[in-house]
Amino acid sequence: MESFNNYLRQFPHYTSAVFDAVQPYLSIKEIEAGEYFLSHGQTCRHIAFIEKGLFRLFYLNDGKEITTCFCREQTITTSYSSLITQKESDLAIQALENSKLIVLSYDSLQKLYQEDLFWQQVGRIAAENELITTECHRRFLSDLSATERYQQMLQEDGELLQRIPLNHLSTYLQVAPETLSRIRNKLARPHT
Helix, strand or coil, X not given: CHHHHHHHCCCCCCCHHHHHHHHHHXXXXXXXXXXXXXXXXXECCXXXXXXECEEEEEEEECCEEEEEEEEECCCEECCHHHHHHCCECXXXXXXXXXXXXXXXXXXXXXXXXXXXXXXXXXXXXXXXXXXXXHHHHHHHHXXXXXXXXXXXXXXXXXXXXXXXXXXXXXXXXXXXXXXXXXXXXXXHCCCC
């Protein structure tokens, strides 16, 4: 739980009292690689802090998987639109590694919003960050070539690339796995 407490410390107006207040609402969930935190068509009733592990968020388009995001340690994961509307999610959240989550239910989150403005602030900032991430990914896909998208990920987060299976990375970059293999091989070759 200390990692979640450290996460909360980044927000303005944090006090140890807000962490004490949230603890009774939290639960620990362990998920093995390949298992789902949320499946397509389920209503999202929880938000999770990733203490350990890696997840991908994806949807289906004509039966084809489109990965929209990778979430790792020290971040929050949920299907925001489903959580907010309490309607079925078109996103699925799948563990790519054995993972450990600190989970808070939607109902508990609503209680916390009423109890302390700190939690409303956390919710607002998390939602704003989600919007920024979504917009950046949209621009990433529309403005860059497949090679440029891969190079940007390599420059910004090469360590993460080592953790993501090639087939899931290709659905995030929106290129065929064979194309991604060619890009990686081309970039790995020394220039002469």
